[in-house]
Amino acid sequence: MKFLSFSRPRRRFLEALAGAAISPVLTAAGRAQTLPARKPGNPVPLRFGPQSLYLHTEGMATPVWQLGDGLPFTRFSGSAPPQVVFTNETAQPVAMAFHGLDGPASIEPLLGQPPLAPRGGTATCELPSRPGTFLIDPRLLSGDDDRPALPRVLVVEGDETFGADRDEVLLIEDWKIGTDGVAQVAGRDSGNVPSLYTINRRVTHDITVRPNERVRLRLVNGCQRCVIALKFVxxxxxxxxxDSQPAESFVARDGQIVLAPGSRVDALLDATQPVGTRNDILLHDGTRPVPISHVVTSFSAPPRAAPLPPPAAPSPPPSQIDLKNAQRVDLALERGQWLPAMAFDPALPPVFRTPTNRTVVLTITNPPDSSAATFHLHGQHFRVLDRLDDGWKPYWLDTLAFNPGQTQRIAFNAAHPGKWLMQCMGTKWNSPRRLSWYEVS
Structure with a gap:
């Protein structure tokens, strides 16, 4: 795997980025989040409706469509399946996509769950009770909206804490906001409006840590189209x-990580710097690195005399993949082979069908005359294969980034029966979101 250097120009940055929805590195946490986790039992209501955020320095309100309250995340604790009740208070149909949840197919948008009807449509979703960091994304059908729709992070807590003293969610989003405070909707031409990046919907979000403290960071790329790279200096x-799956733990090289839109990474930040240290967090979007936050080591009493040792490796999902008997499918990210999300028709035949528990190898090509793009697989997590089919990257993904002309091969075990979407979209702001689907029977 290639690692990002923040001194490289745009072209080499994208080369390092493509094909690695993650690069060994990570992000740090924001203010301490002390709100208690919700215990399963009663469904959590999440209303999707009009709200306003104050993102501009002049204090002008930015209208948005937002899920739930002002927080960017919901937490669940316990082992019972979490339940969420969605209500659509907008004038457009809304489909909720769940990043990281491999089942059940009954909640798969458009194929298993119809869109929420405008002005009052509701749906109750019982989600699998597996720990992880997930993303609820209401932007699947965004088209004629007059304001951007915002995702919401879903945290299902488990027993494994890795010795962390606290747990932080960091949702990074991008915006294009005019002088009138109105935010532009992705998928349309943005003109020359520059991008604004926020953490948990705040323009400034320094992270304060105590000496020798360990913080669990749940990093989520909620950007509209943009692949981002972060460097924790x-x-x-x-x-x-x-991407919501345990990984063989590793130290992020040079404190860097690359995240495609919708991707999630959990990592541990160990505060080893002297008190009073202020370390930059840089974000690179393919044009230039910009500081978006800092890790500040406070003068507070340390929780322990020395930093914790490296965490024991968790138990990742089974890594065996039967490549010898795999079903092999070629897939191109060409525009003509994918339908715009608003025009998606479930009655059309799937790209492929496969029996349950068979290995599928997808050879995915982004045409040379296309722009950089991302691919997101619903329903199953996959491994990125090495060039000679002699191994794979040591983690599972559900999203992958591509350079123009790049071909990558991924493999997954079709363990979850049902009809599942596949998404692709360019990394430019005005790129449309396009869909296709496959079936596991």
């Missing part, structure tokens, strides 16, 4: 989970 970061 002089910070010790250990990745423990990628």
């Amino acid at each position: 002089d910070c010790v970061i250990t990745v423990i989970s990628v």
